[in-house]
Each structure stands twice: as structure tokens, then as C-alpha cells.
Amino acid sequence: MMAMYQINKGINKPIEFKGLKAQYIGYLAVGLVILLIGFAIMYLIGVPVYWCMIIVAGLGSALFYQVFRLSHKYGEHGLMKKAAKRYLPNHLKFSSRRFFLRLKQ
Secondary structure (H helix, E strand, O other), X not given: XXXXXXXXXXXXXXXXXXXXXXXHHHHHHHHHHHHHHHHHHHHHHOOOHHHHHHHHHHXXXXXXXXXXXXXXXXXXXXXXXHHHHOOOOOOOOOOOOHHHHHHHO
8 A cells, every 4th residue: 555645744844853943953063063073182182082971971961952942942043033133223312303203204
């Protein structure tokens, strides 16, 4: 018997993998690559493998926790919106009423 599959199930939905949404997948991937490079550098310097594994496991756990926390807190675009909000002015200063009077027209 032939299996039935729905085609185009995820149209217009963000990329999601195990609960991570959109750019957070990239953040996690970059973090893991940095941890791998850090492990290699520590190993080449001469840090015992046992300590390398403990340090990388601790930092990796913190990375996973932080990335999942950001993904659930801000969602697909929320972190970018938060970063953009820093560039908004706190207040606007006008020296005359002319601007507001022109808005009525």
C-alpha cells in the first residue's frame, strides 16, 4: 500500500529544528564550531583531555541553555527587533509648532 504524504506542509512558516527557530539554529551551529576549535586549541596547548572535556561540556551546556532560552523568549524575529530598538530615539525635540500644524492639512 502506498503511503500518503502532504506536500508543502511548511509553507510560510519559519525554519524550526527541535524547538529552535530561524537564526537561532545558526547561532547554535557557530557556537558549537567555536567550542570545537577551543577544544583543539586547549588540546594542542597541553591541557589534559579530561579538563578539556569538562570545560567544553560546561560551555556547551551553557550555550544550549542560552540559545534555547533566547529562542523561546524572543521568537523568530524578536531578538533582531530588540537589537534595533536600541537605535530608536528616546524623545524628539521640535523648536516650533509648524510641523504639527501641517499635519492637520
